[in-house]
Amino acid sequence: MSLAELLSGVNQFIGVGVPMFVFSILGAVIVILLFAMPVGGFATYIERKIAADFQERIGPNRVGPIGLLQFFADGIKMFLKEDTISKNADKFIYNFAPSLVMAGSLGAFAAIPFSAYVIGADLNIGIFYAMALGSFVSLGVLLGAWSSENKWSLLGGMRGAAQIVSYEIPLGLAVLSVITISGTMSMHELVSQQAWPSAAAGQGGHFWNIVHNPFMFINFFIYFIAALAECNRVPFDLPEAESELVSGFNTEFSGMRFGLYALAEFADVILFACIATAIFLGGWHVPFYDLRSLDLGLTIGDANLNPLIQTVAMIGVFLAKVSVLIFIVMWIRWTLPRLRVDQLMNLCWKYLIPIAFFNLIGAAVWTWVFEGQSMIQLIGKVMGVL
Amino acid sequence: MALVDLFVAFCFLLGIGGAFFTAFHPNIMYAAISLIMTLVSVAGLYGALGADFLAAAQLIIYVGGILIVILFAVMMSQDIYKKRFAESARKYILPASASLIIFLGLASLSRKMDWSGSTTPDFEPTARAMGWALVGPYAVPFQYVVVVLLVGLIGAVVIARPAIKNEDEGADS
Numbered sequence: 001m002s003l004a005e006l007l008s009g010v011n012q013f014i015g016v017g018v019p020m021f022v023f024s025i026l027g028a029v030i031v032i033l034l035f036a037m038p039v040g041g042f043a044t045y046i047e048r049k050i051a052a053d054f055q056e057r058i059g060p061n062r063v064g065p066i067g068l069l070q071f072f073a074d075g076i077k078m079f080l081k082e083d084t085i086s087k088n089a090d091k092f093i094y095n096f097a098p099s100l101v102m103a104g105s106l107g108a109f110a111a112i113p114f115s116a117y118v119i120g121a122d123l124n125i126g127i128f129y130a131m132a133l134g135s136f137v138s139l140g141v142l143l144g145a146w147s148s149e150n151k152w153s154l155l156g157g158m159r160g161a162a163q164i165v166s167y168e169i170p171l172g173l174a175v176l177s178v179i180t181i182s183g184t185m186s187m188h189e190l191v192s193q194q195a196w197p198s199a200a201a202g203q204g205g206h207f208w209n210i211v212h213n214p215f216m217f218i219n220f221f222i223y224f225i226a227a228l229a230e231c232n233r234v235p236f237d238l239p240e241a242e243s244e245l246v247s248g249f250n251t252e253f254s255g256m257r258f259g260l261y262a263l264a265e266f267a268d269v270i271l272f273a274c275i276a277t278a279i280f281l282g283g284w285h286v287p288f289y290d291l292r293s294l295d296l297g298l299t300i301g302d303a304n305l306n307p308l309i310q311t312v313a314m315i316g317v318f319l320a321k322v323s324v325l326i327f328i329v330m331w332i333r334w335t336l337p338r339l340r341v342d343q344l345m346n347l348c349w350k351y352l353i354p355i356a357f358f359n360l361i362g363a364a365v366w367t368w369v370f371e372g373q374s375m376i377q378l379i380g381k382v383m384g385v386l
Numbered sequence: 387m388a389l390v391d392l393f394v395a396f397c398f399l400l401g402i403g404g405a406f407f408t409a410f411h412p413n414i415m416y417a418a419i420s421l422i423m424t425l426v427s428v429a430g431l432y433g434a435l436g437a438d439f440l441a442a443a444q445l446i447i448y449v450g451g452i453l454i455v456i457l458f459a460v461m462m463s464q465d466i467y468k469k470r471f472a473e474s475a476r477k478y479i480l481p482a483s484a485s486l487i488i489f490l491g492l493a494s495l496s497r498k499m500d501w502s503g504s505t506t507p508d509f510e511p512t513a514r515a516m517g518w519a520l521v522g523p524y525a526v527p528f529q530y531v532v533v534v535l536l537v538g539l540i541g542a543v544v545i546a547r548p549a550i551k552n553e554d555e556g557a558d559s
Contacts (some may be wrong), residue, residue, distance in 0.1 A: 090415070093415075093419065123438065124438060124511035124513065125438050125439050125442050125511075125513055128439065128442045128443075128446070128513075129442050131442075132442040132443075132445035132449075132450070133445070135446055135449045135450025135451075135454075136449065138450065138454055139422070139449060139450075139453065139454065139457075142454065142457050142458075142461075143419070143457075146415065146457075146461060154461065157461075158458065158461055161454050161457070161458055162458070165450075165451065165454055165455070168450065168451075
Protein backbone atom coordinates (compact mmCIF):
# COMPACT_ATOMS: atom_id res chain seq x y z
CA MET A 1 0.00 0.00 0.00
CA SER A 2 1.44 3.31 -0.95
CA LEU A 3 1.17 6.46 1.06
CA ALA A 4 -1.29 7.92 -1.46
CA GLU A 5 -3.64 4.94 -1.07
CA LEU A 6 -3.36 5.20 2.69
CA LEU A 7 -4.26 8.87 2.54
CA SER A 8 -7.21 8.31 0.24
CA GLY A 9 -8.33 5.61 2.70
CA VAL A 10 -8.16 8.16 5.49
CA ASN A 11 -10.09 10.55 3.27
CA GLN A 12 -12.89 8.03 2.78
CA PHE A 13 -12.89 7.35 6.51
CA ILE A 14 -13.39 11.01 7.37
CA GLY A 15 -16.12 11.17 4.77
CA VAL A 16 -15.60 14.74 3.60
CA GLY A 17 -13.94 15.42 0.27
CA VAL A 18 -10.73 17.00 1.45
CA PRO A 19 -8.64 17.73 -1.64
CA MET A 20 -5.55 15.57 -2.03
CA PHE A 21 -3.15 18.48 -2.03
CA VAL A 22 -4.19 19.42 1.51
CA PHE A 23 -2.94 16.02 2.59
CA SER A 24 0.22 16.52 0.59
CA ILE A 25 0.92 19.82 2.30
CA LEU A 26 0.07 18.35 5.71
CA GLY A 27 2.32 15.39 4.94
CA ALA A 28 5.19 17.69 3.99
CA VAL A 29 4.75 19.68 7.21
CA ILE A 30 4.65 16.50 9.26
CA VAL A 31 7.79 15.19 7.56
CA ILE A 32 9.57 18.45 8.30
CA LEU A 33 8.41 18.73 11.89
CA LEU A 34 8.58 15.10 12.89
CA PHE A 35 11.48 13.83 10.85
CA ALA A 36 13.91 16.36 9.45
CA MET A 37 13.93 18.89 12.30
CA PRO A 38 14.42 16.44 15.21
CA VAL A 39 16.75 14.23 13.20
CA GLY A 40 18.75 17.24 12.06
CA GLY A 41 18.83 18.52 15.62
CA PHE A 42 19.65 15.11 17.01
CA ALA A 43 22.47 14.83 14.47
CA THR A 44 24.06 17.94 15.99
CA TYR A 45 23.98 16.22 19.40
CA ILE A 46 25.48 13.01 17.96
CA GLU A 47 28.11 15.03 16.16
CA ARG A 48 29.15 16.80 19.37
CA LYS A 49 29.25 13.51 21.26
CA ILE A 50 31.34 11.86 18.56
CA ALA A 51 33.65 14.87 18.42
CA ALA A 52 34.02 14.63 22.18
CA ASP A 53 34.87 10.94 21.93
CA PHE A 54 37.51 11.63 19.30
CA GLN A 55 39.04 14.36 21.45
CA GLU A 56 38.79 12.34 24.67
CA ARG A 57 36.36 14.57 26.49
CA ILE A 58 32.77 14.08 27.61
CA GLY A 59 30.76 16.44 25.43
CA PRO A 60 27.27 17.76 26.23
CA ASN A 61 26.01 16.10 29.45
CA ARG A 62 23.95 18.68 31.34
CA VAL A 63 20.59 18.99 29.58
CA GLY A 64 18.55 15.84 30.14
CA PRO A 65 19.98 12.34 30.62
CA ILE A 66 23.52 12.15 29.12
CA GLY A 67 22.80 15.50 27.49
CA LEU A 68 20.13 14.09 25.18
CA LEU A 69 17.99 17.22 25.26
CA GLN A 70 20.89 19.49 24.34
CA PHE A 71 19.65 20.05 20.80
CA PHE A 72 16.26 21.09 22.18
CA ALA A 73 17.92 23.75 24.32
CA ASP A 74 20.00 24.83 21.33
CA GLY A 75 16.84 25.17 19.28
CA ILE A 76 15.17 27.39 21.92
CA LYS A 77 18.32 29.46 22.16
CA MET A 78 18.35 29.96 18.41
CA PHE A 79 14.69 31.01 18.31
CA LEU A 80 15.23 33.55 21.08
CA LYS A 81 18.36 35.12 19.64
CA GLU A 82 18.15 38.52 18.05
CA ASP A 83 17.66 38.37 14.32
CA THR A 84 20.23 40.83 13.09
CA ILE A 85 20.47 42.12 9.57
CA SER A 86 23.54 44.12 8.67
CA LYS A 87 22.91 47.68 7.51
CA ASN A 88 23.90 47.36 3.87
CA ALA A 89 22.54 43.87 3.38
CA ASP A 90 20.10 43.23 0.59
CA LYS A 91 17.08 42.62 2.82
CA PHE A 92 14.86 40.75 0.39
CA ILE A 93 17.42 38.18 -0.75
CA TYR A 94 18.87 37.94 2.76
CA ASN A 95 15.48 36.87 4.13
CA PHE A 96 14.76 34.63 1.20
CA ALA A 97 18.01 32.66 0.80
CA PRO A 98 17.92 30.39 3.90
CA SER A 99 14.48 29.09 2.99
CA LEU A 100 15.74 28.25 -0.50
CA VAL A 101 18.45 26.05 1.03
CA MET A 102 15.93 24.43 3.35
CA ALA A 103 13.42 23.81 0.54
CA GLY A 104 16.10 22.18 -1.60
CA SER A 105 17.25 19.71 1.00
CA LEU A 106 13.86 18.87 2.51
CA GLY A 107 11.96 18.59 -0.79
CA ALA A 108 14.23 15.81 -1.97
CA PHE A 109 13.20 13.63 0.98
CA ALA A 110 9.91 13.01 -0.84
CA ALA A 111 11.64 10.55 -3.15
CA ILE A 112 13.48 8.55 -0.48
CA PRO A 113 12.20 4.95 -0.16
CA PHE A 114 12.37 4.19 3.57
CA SER A 115 10.69 0.82 3.06
CA ALA A 116 8.83 -1.04 0.34
CA TYR A 117 5.66 0.73 1.49
CA VAL A 118 6.84 4.07 2.88
CA ILE A 119 7.90 6.51 0.18
CA GLY A 120 6.63 10.07 -0.16
CA ALA A 121 6.25 9.93 -3.92
CA ASP A 122 7.47 7.05 -6.06
CA LEU A 123 8.34 9.25 -9.01
CA ASN A 124 9.38 7.68 -12.26
CA ILE A 125 12.40 10.02 -12.21
CA GLY A 126 12.93 9.78 -8.43
CA ILE A 127 16.73 9.91 -8.28
CA PHE A 128 16.87 12.61 -10.94
CA TYR A 129 14.30 14.68 -9.03
CA ALA A 130 16.31 14.43 -5.81
CA MET A 131 19.40 15.71 -7.62
CA ALA A 132 17.45 18.48 -9.33
CA LEU A 133 16.20 19.87 -6.03
CA GLY A 134 19.76 19.79 -4.76
CA SER A 135 20.57 22.64 -7.14
CA PHE A 136 18.49 25.00 -4.98
CA VAL A 137 20.94 24.43 -2.13
CA SER A 138 23.88 25.90 -4.03
CA LEU A 139 21.66 28.76 -5.17
CA GLY A 140 20.68 29.52 -1.59
CA VAL A 141 24.30 29.45 -0.45
CA LEU A 142 25.37 31.79 -3.24
CA LEU A 143 22.51 34.25 -2.75
CA GLY A 144 22.83 34.27 1.04
CA ALA A 145 26.54 34.95 0.70
CA TRP A 146 26.05 37.81 -1.73
CA SER A 147 23.17 39.47 0.11
CA SER A 148 24.93 39.81 3.46
CA GLU A 149 27.39 42.35 2.03
CA ASN A 150 30.42 40.84 3.67
CA LYS A 151 33.68 39.93 1.96
CA TRP A 152 34.12 36.75 3.99
CA SER A 153 30.61 35.65 3.08
CA LEU A 154 31.12 36.43 -0.58
CA LEU A 155 34.37 34.47 -0.74
CA GLY A 156 32.72 31.57 1.02
CA GLY A 157 29.72 31.67 -1.28
CA MET A 158 31.85 31.72 -4.42
CA ARG A 159 33.92 28.83 -3.15
CA GLY A 160 30.73 26.97 -2.36
CA ALA A 161 29.22 27.55 -5.78
CA ALA A 162 32.39 26.54 -7.64
CA GLN A 163 32.74 23.45 -5.49
CA ILE A 164 29.14 22.33 -5.82
CA VAL A 165 29.03 22.88 -9.58
CA SER A 166 32.28 20.93 -10.02
CA TYR A 167 31.42 18.00 -7.79
CA GLU A 168 27.97 17.62 -9.29
CA ILE A 169 29.69 16.06 -12.32
CA PRO A 170 31.33 13.02 -10.63
CA LEU A 171 28.21 12.71 -8.47
CA GLY A 172 25.98 12.66 -11.54
CA LEU A 173 28.25 10.20 -13.36
CA ALA A 174 28.24 7.81 -10.39
CA VAL A 175 24.45 7.96 -10.24
CA LEU A 176 24.28 7.57 -14.01
CA SER A 177 26.12 4.25 -13.86
CA VAL A 178 23.61 3.04 -11.28
CA ILE A 179 20.84 3.99 -13.71
CA THR A 180 22.74 2.22 -16.50
CA ILE A 181 22.88 -1.12 -14.70
CA SER A 182 19.34 -0.83 -13.32
CA GLY A 183 17.52 0.60 -16.32
CA THR A 184 15.26 2.74 -14.15
CA MET A 185 15.26 6.04 -12.26
CA SER A 186 12.43 5.18 -9.88
CA MET A 187 13.81 4.94 -6.35
CA HIS A 188 11.38 2.18 -5.42
CA GLU A 189 12.39 0.04 -8.36
CA LEU A 190 16.10 0.76 -7.86
CA VAL A 191 15.82 -0.65 -4.34
CA SER A 192 13.56 -3.57 -5.30
CA GLN A 193 16.14 -4.77 -7.80
CA GLN A 194 18.76 -5.09 -5.08
CA ALA A 195 17.13 -8.05 -3.33
CA TRP A 196 19.17 -11.16 -2.50
CA PRO A 197 19.22 -13.41 -5.62
CA SER A 198 16.67 -16.18 -5.58
CA ALA A 199 16.39 -19.34 -7.66
CA ALA A 200 12.62 -18.95 -8.00
CA ALA A 201 11.55 -17.40 -11.30
CA GLY A 202 10.65 -13.74 -11.14
CA GLN A 203 11.97 -13.33 -7.61
CA GLY A 204 15.09 -11.92 -6.06
CA GLY A 205 17.40 -9.40 -7.61
CA HIS A 206 21.07 -8.74 -8.26
CA PHE A 207 21.92 -7.81 -4.66
CA TRP A 208 23.37 -4.49 -3.56
CA ASN A 209 24.58 -2.30 -6.38
CA ILE A 210 27.91 -1.70 -4.65
CA VAL A 211 28.88 -5.35 -5.32
CA HIS A 212 27.13 -5.52 -8.68
CA ASN A 213 30.47 -5.30 -10.45
CA PRO A 214 33.97 -3.94 -9.71
CA PHE A 215 33.19 -0.61 -11.35
CA MET A 216 30.24 -0.01 -9.08
CA PHE A 217 32.40 -0.69 -6.05
CA ILE A 218 34.71 2.17 -7.04
CA ASN A 219 31.72 4.28 -8.00
CA PHE A 220 30.31 4.11 -4.49
CA PHE A 221 33.43 5.81 -3.15
CA ILE A 222 33.32 8.42 -5.91
CA TYR A 223 29.71 9.10 -4.98
CA PHE A 224 30.62 9.32 -1.32
CA ILE A 225 33.51 11.76 -1.86
CA ALA A 226 31.46 13.93 -4.21
CA ALA A 227 28.53 13.91 -1.77
CA LEU A 228 30.83 15.08 1.03
CA ALA A 229 31.84 17.99 -1.18
CA GLU A 230 28.22 18.73 -2.09
CA CYS A 231 27.32 18.96 1.60
CA ASN A 232 30.32 21.23 2.32
CA ARG A 233 31.59 18.72 4.87
CA VAL A 234 35.18 18.28 5.98
CA PRO A 235 37.58 17.84 4.19
CA PHE A 236 35.63 19.97 1.69
CA ASP A 237 34.34 22.65 4.06
CA LEU A 238 36.05 25.51 2.23
CA PRO A 239 32.86 27.60 1.97
CA GLU A 240 32.79 28.03 5.74
CA ALA A 241 36.44 27.47 6.62
CA GLU A 242 36.51 28.92 10.15
CA SER A 243 40.23 29.58 10.23
CA GLU A 244 40.16 31.60 7.00
CA LEU A 245 36.69 33.04 6.43
CA VAL A 246 35.26 33.51 9.96
CA SER A 247 32.24 31.36 9.14
CA GLY A 248 32.07 31.64 5.36
CA PHE A 249 28.76 32.19 3.64
CA ASN A 250 26.71 32.27 6.85
CA THR A 251 28.91 34.72 8.77
CA GLU A 252 26.26 37.44 8.94
CA PHE A 253 23.32 35.19 9.64
CA SER A 254 22.10 35.00 13.21
CA GLY A 255 19.31 33.38 15.16
CA MET A 256 17.02 31.02 13.31
CA ARG A 257 18.31 32.10 9.90
CA PHE A 258 21.69 30.69 10.84
CA GLY A 259 19.79 27.75 12.34
CA LEU A 260 18.18 27.06 8.96
CA TYR A 261 21.59 26.98 7.26
CA ALA A 262 23.03 24.68 9.93
CA LEU A 263 19.97 22.43 9.88
CA ALA A 264 19.94 22.32 6.08
CA GLU A 265 23.57 21.19 6.14
CA PHE A 266 22.69 18.28 8.41
CA ALA A 267 19.56 17.53 6.40
CA ASP A 268 21.80 17.45 3.32
CA VAL A 269 24.16 14.95 4.93
CA ILE A 270 21.21 12.76 5.91
CA LEU A 271 19.74 13.10 2.43
CA PHE A 272 22.95 12.02 0.70
CA ALA A 273 23.35 9.14 3.16
CA CYS A 274 19.77 8.09 2.34
CA ILE A 275 20.39 8.25 -1.41
CA ALA A 276 23.68 6.35 -1.10
CA THR A 277 21.89 3.71 0.96
CA ALA A 278 19.06 3.44 -1.52
CA ILE A 279 21.07 3.26 -4.73
CA PHE A 280 24.30 1.56 -3.64
CA LEU A 281 23.73 -0.27 -0.35
CA GLY A 282 20.49 -1.99 -1.19
CA GLY A 283 18.08 0.27 0.71
CA TRP A 284 16.06 -1.94 3.03
CA HIS A 285 17.48 -5.22 1.70
CA VAL A 286 19.57 -7.52 3.87
CA PRO A 287 21.82 -10.38 2.67
CA PHE A 288 20.43 -13.93 2.39
CA TYR A 289 16.83 -12.96 3.04
CA ASP A 290 14.03 -11.03 1.41
CA LEU A 291 12.25 -8.93 4.03
CA ARG A 292 9.19 -8.82 1.80
CA SER A 293 8.54 -12.47 2.67
CA LEU A 294 8.89 -11.91 6.42
CA ASP A 295 5.93 -13.67 8.07
CA LEU A 296 5.59 -13.90 11.82
CA GLY A 297 1.97 -15.03 11.59
CA LEU A 298 0.77 -12.34 14.00
CA THR A 299 -2.80 -11.18 13.62
CA ILE A 300 -5.21 -8.89 15.43
CA GLY A 301 -8.68 -10.22 14.74
CA ASP A 302 -8.81 -10.62 10.97
CA ALA A 303 -6.11 -8.09 10.24
CA ASN A 304 -2.73 -9.51 9.27
CA LEU A 305 0.10 -7.61 10.92
CA ASN A 306 2.73 -8.72 8.40
CA PRO A 307 2.85 -5.47 6.35
CA LEU A 308 3.35 -3.51 9.56
CA ILE A 309 6.11 -5.81 10.84
CA GLN A 310 7.81 -5.79 7.44
CA THR A 311 7.65 -2.00 7.32
CA VAL A 312 9.19 -1.66 10.77
CA ALA A 313 11.95 -4.13 9.87
CA MET A 314 12.66 -2.40 6.55
CA ILE A 315 12.77 1.08 8.07
CA GLY A 316 15.07 -0.28 10.78
CA VAL A 317 17.46 -1.77 8.24
CA PHE A 318 17.39 1.38 6.11
CA LEU A 319 18.02 3.74 9.01
CA ALA A 320 20.78 1.47 10.35
CA LYS A 321 22.67 1.77 7.06
CA VAL A 322 22.06 5.52 6.96
CA SER A 323 23.38 5.87 10.52
CA VAL A 324 26.57 4.01 9.63
CA LEU A 325 27.16 6.36 6.69
CA ILE A 326 26.47 9.44 8.84
CA PHE A 327 28.87 8.14 11.47
CA ILE A 328 31.57 7.76 8.80
CA VAL A 329 30.93 11.34 7.64
CA MET A 330 31.42 12.60 11.20
CA TRP A 331 34.44 10.36 11.70
CA ILE A 332 36.03 11.93 8.62
CA ARG A 333 35.16 15.40 9.89
CA TRP A 334 37.16 14.99 13.08
CA THR A 335 40.05 13.20 11.39
CA LEU A 336 41.05 14.94 8.18
CA PRO A 337 42.39 18.48 7.62
CA ARG A 338 40.81 20.79 5.07
CA LEU A 339 41.82 20.76 1.40
CA ARG A 340 43.19 23.82 -0.35
CA VAL A 341 41.17 25.29 -3.23
CA ASP A 342 43.55 24.07 -5.95
CA GLN A 343 43.75 20.61 -4.36
CA LEU A 344 39.97 20.54 -4.27
CA MET A 345 39.68 21.30 -7.98
CA ASN A 346 42.53 18.91 -8.88
CA LEU A 347 40.83 16.07 -7.03
CA CYS A 348 37.58 16.67 -8.85
CA TRP A 349 38.69 17.36 -12.41
CA LYS A 350 41.87 15.28 -12.64
CA TYR A 351 40.91 12.23 -10.61
CA LEU A 352 37.22 11.81 -9.82
CA ILE A 353 35.76 12.75 -13.20
CA PRO A 354 38.07 10.57 -15.37
CA ILE A 355 37.62 7.62 -13.00
CA ALA A 356 33.85 8.16 -12.99
CA PHE A 357 33.78 8.23 -16.81
CA PHE A 358 35.83 5.03 -16.97
CA ASN A 359 33.48 3.40 -14.47
CA LEU A 360 30.41 4.49 -16.39
CA ILE A 361 31.74 2.86 -19.57
CA GLY A 362 32.87 -0.18 -17.58
CA ALA A 363 29.47 -0.60 -15.96
CA ALA A 364 27.76 -0.27 -19.33
CA VAL A 365 30.07 -2.90 -20.90
CA TRP A 366 29.53 -5.22 -17.93
CA THR A 367 25.76 -4.90 -18.28
CA TRP A 368 26.02 -5.66 -21.99
CA VAL A 369 28.42 -8.63 -21.66
CA PHE A 370 26.74 -10.34 -18.71
CA GLU A 371 23.20 -9.26 -19.61
CA GLY A 372 22.69 -7.25 -16.44
CA GLN A 373 23.73 -10.00 -14.05
CA SER A 374 25.74 -9.10 -10.97
CA MET A 375 28.85 -10.78 -9.58
CA ILE A 376 26.77 -12.52 -6.91
CA GLN A 377 24.40 -13.91 -9.52
CA LEU A 378 27.29 -15.14 -11.69
CA ILE A 379 28.94 -16.84 -8.69
CA GLY A 380 25.59 -18.42 -7.85
CA LYS A 381 25.29 -19.72 -11.42
CA VAL A 382 28.81 -21.19 -11.33
CA MET A 383 28.10 -22.87 -7.97
CA GLY A 384 24.82 -24.16 -9.32
CA VAL A 385 22.75 -22.50 -6.58
CA LEU A 386 20.81 -20.22 -8.90
CA MET B 387 -8.60 19.28 -13.84
CA ALA B 388 -9.17 22.80 -12.54
CA LEU B 389 -6.15 22.48 -10.26
CA VAL B 390 -3.84 21.80 -13.19
CA ASP B 391 -5.26 24.81 -15.02
CA LEU B 392 -4.64 26.98 -11.97
CA PHE B 393 -1.10 25.67 -11.77
CA VAL B 394 -0.47 26.37 -15.45
CA ALA B 395 -1.85 29.90 -15.05
CA PHE B 396 0.38 30.44 -12.01
CA CYS B 397 3.47 29.20 -13.86
CA PHE B 398 2.55 31.36 -16.84
CA LEU B 399 2.27 34.52 -14.72
CA LEU B 400 5.46 33.67 -12.83
CA GLY B 401 7.32 33.10 -16.09
CA ILE B 402 6.13 36.33 -17.71
CA GLY B 403 6.77 38.32 -14.52
CA GLY B 404 10.24 36.87 -14.16
CA ALA B 405 11.07 37.62 -17.78
CA PHE B 406 9.82 41.18 -17.38
CA PHE B 407 11.99 41.83 -14.33
CA THR B 408 14.97 40.14 -16.00
CA ALA B 409 14.70 42.56 -18.89
CA PHE B 410 13.91 45.76 -17.00
CA HIS B 411 15.22 45.59 -13.44
CA PRO B 412 18.09 48.07 -13.04
CA ASN B 413 19.95 45.93 -10.50
CA ILE B 414 21.82 43.18 -12.32
CA MET B 415 21.60 40.83 -9.36
CA TYR B 416 17.82 41.09 -9.21
CA ALA B 417 17.67 40.58 -12.97
CA ALA B 418 19.58 37.33 -12.53
CA ILE B 419 17.32 36.26 -9.68
CA SER B 420 14.19 37.03 -11.70
CA LEU B 421 15.59 34.62 -14.25
CA ILE B 422 15.29 31.89 -11.58
CA MET B 423 11.54 32.57 -11.47
CA THR B 424 11.22 32.19 -15.23
CA LEU B 425 13.32 29.03 -15.40
CA VAL B 426 11.52 27.36 -12.49
CA SER B 427 8.12 28.27 -13.94
CA VAL B 428 9.11 26.71 -17.27
CA ALA B 429 10.02 23.55 -15.32
CA GLY B 430 6.56 23.78 -13.74
CA LEU B 431 4.94 24.04 -17.18
CA TYR B 432 6.86 20.96 -18.35
CA GLY B 433 5.64 19.16 -15.26
CA ALA B 434 2.03 20.19 -15.91
CA LEU B 435 2.35 18.89 -19.48
CA GLY B 436 3.50 15.51 -18.17
CA ALA B 437 7.12 15.89 -19.29
CA ASP B 438 8.59 14.84 -15.95
CA PHE B 439 12.11 14.15 -17.17
CA LEU B 440 12.29 17.46 -19.00
CA ALA B 441 11.11 19.33 -15.89
CA ALA B 442 13.85 17.83 -13.72
CA ALA B 443 16.43 18.36 -16.48
CA GLN B 444 15.36 22.01 -16.71
CA LEU B 445 16.05 22.43 -12.98
CA ILE B 446 19.39 20.61 -13.04
CA ILE B 447 20.79 22.25 -16.16
CA TYR B 448 19.43 25.77 -15.92
CA VAL B 449 19.01 26.41 -12.19
CA GLY B 450 21.82 24.16 -10.98
CA GLY B 451 24.26 24.89 -13.77
CA ILE B 452 23.75 27.89 -16.00
CA LEU B 453 22.16 30.21 -13.44
CA ILE B 454 24.88 29.47 -10.89
CA VAL B 455 27.48 30.32 -13.52
CA ILE B 456 25.63 33.56 -14.36
CA LEU B 457 25.52 34.57 -10.68
CA PHE B 458 29.16 33.58 -10.39
CA ALA B 459 30.08 35.83 -13.30
CA VAL B 460 28.03 38.70 -11.84
CA MET B 461 29.83 38.32 -8.52
CA MET B 462 33.21 38.37 -10.21
CA SER B 463 32.45 41.74 -11.77
CA GLN B 464 33.48 45.03 -10.16
CA ASP B 465 31.32 46.90 -7.69
CA ILE B 466 28.78 44.12 -7.51
CA TYR B 467 26.69 45.60 -4.73
CA LYS B 468 25.56 48.60 -6.71
CA LYS B 469 25.91 47.34 -10.24
CA ARG B 470 23.35 49.08 -12.44
CA PHE B 471 22.60 48.83 -16.10
CA ALA B 472 23.38 51.90 -18.16
CA GLU B 473 20.18 53.91 -18.60
CA SER B 474 19.76 54.32 -22.30
CA ALA B 475 16.87 53.62 -24.61
CA ARG B 476 19.14 52.54 -27.45
CA LYS B 477 20.07 49.26 -25.79
CA TYR B 478 16.45 48.14 -25.99
CA ILE B 479 16.12 48.45 -29.75
CA LEU B 480 18.12 45.44 -30.93
CA PRO B 481 16.93 42.95 -28.24
CA ALA B 482 13.34 44.16 -28.64
CA SER B 483 13.35 43.67 -32.41
CA ALA B 484 14.99 40.23 -32.07
CA SER B 485 12.40 39.22 -29.47
CA LEU B 486 9.61 40.50 -31.68
CA ILE B 487 10.80 38.38 -34.62
CA ILE B 488 11.03 35.27 -32.43
CA PHE B 489 7.59 36.00 -30.97
CA LEU B 490 6.04 36.40 -34.41
CA GLY B 491 7.63 33.15 -35.55
CA LEU B 492 6.31 31.26 -32.53
CA ALA B 493 2.87 32.86 -32.91
CA SER B 494 2.60 31.84 -36.57
CA LEU B 495 3.81 28.34 -35.61
CA SER B 496 1.14 28.05 -32.92
CA ARG B 497 -1.54 29.04 -35.44
CA LYS B 498 -0.50 26.16 -37.72
CA MET B 499 -0.54 23.71 -34.82
CA ASP B 500 -3.56 21.47 -34.42
CA TRP B 501 -4.73 22.06 -30.85
CA SER B 502 -7.93 20.04 -31.10
CA GLY B 503 -6.55 16.97 -29.34
CA SER B 504 -5.01 18.90 -26.50
CA THR B 505 -6.96 17.52 -23.56
CA THR B 506 -4.65 16.45 -20.78
CA PRO B 507 -3.65 12.83 -21.50
CA ASP B 508 -3.10 10.24 -18.80
CA PHE B 509 0.33 10.67 -17.34
CA GLU B 510 2.92 8.27 -18.60
CA PRO B 511 6.66 8.27 -17.95
CA THR B 512 8.68 9.91 -20.69
CA ALA B 513 12.29 9.10 -19.81
CA ARG B 514 12.42 5.66 -21.46
CA ALA B 515 10.75 6.85 -24.66
CA MET B 516 13.14 9.81 -24.84
CA GLY B 517 16.11 7.52 -24.37
CA TRP B 518 15.02 5.27 -27.23
CA ALA B 519 14.35 8.27 -29.46
CA LEU B 520 17.85 9.66 -28.81
CA VAL B 521 19.63 6.43 -29.73
CA GLY B 522 17.15 5.53 -32.49
CA PRO B 523 15.61 7.96 -34.98
CA TYR B 524 17.44 11.01 -33.60
CA ALA B 525 20.86 9.39 -33.14
CA VAL B 526 22.59 11.50 -35.80
CA PRO B 527 21.26 14.93 -34.67
CA PHE B 528 22.02 13.94 -31.07
CA GLN B 529 25.63 13.09 -31.93
CA TYR B 530 25.88 16.32 -33.89
CA VAL B 531 24.85 18.29 -30.78
CA VAL B 532 27.34 16.28 -28.72
CA VAL B 533 30.17 17.22 -31.09
CA VAL B 534 29.15 20.89 -31.04
CA LEU B 535 29.18 20.89 -27.23
CA LEU B 536 32.54 19.14 -27.18
CA VAL B 537 33.99 21.77 -29.51
CA GLY B 538 32.58 24.44 -27.21
CA LEU B 539 34.19 22.81 -24.16
CA ILE B 540 37.58 22.48 -25.79
CA GLY B 541 37.37 26.06 -27.07
CA ALA B 542 36.61 27.30 -23.55
CA VAL B 543 39.64 25.45 -22.18
CA VAL B 544 41.87 26.84 -24.91
CA ILE B 545 40.73 30.41 -24.21
CA ALA B 546 40.95 30.04 -20.45
CA ARG B 547 44.37 28.43 -20.11
CA PRO B 548 47.28 30.82 -19.57
CA ALA B 549 49.64 31.41 -22.48
CA ILE B 550 52.59 29.04 -22.25
CA LYS B 551 55.92 30.83 -22.40
CA ASN B 552 58.09 29.30 -25.09
CA GLU B 553 61.57 29.74 -23.65
CA ASP B 554 63.45 28.55 -26.73
CA GLU B 555 62.20 31.40 -28.88
CA GLY B 556 62.23 34.06 -26.18
CA ALA B 557 59.12 35.93 -25.12
CA ASP B 558 56.03 35.18 -27.19
CA SER B 559 53.97 37.90 -28.76
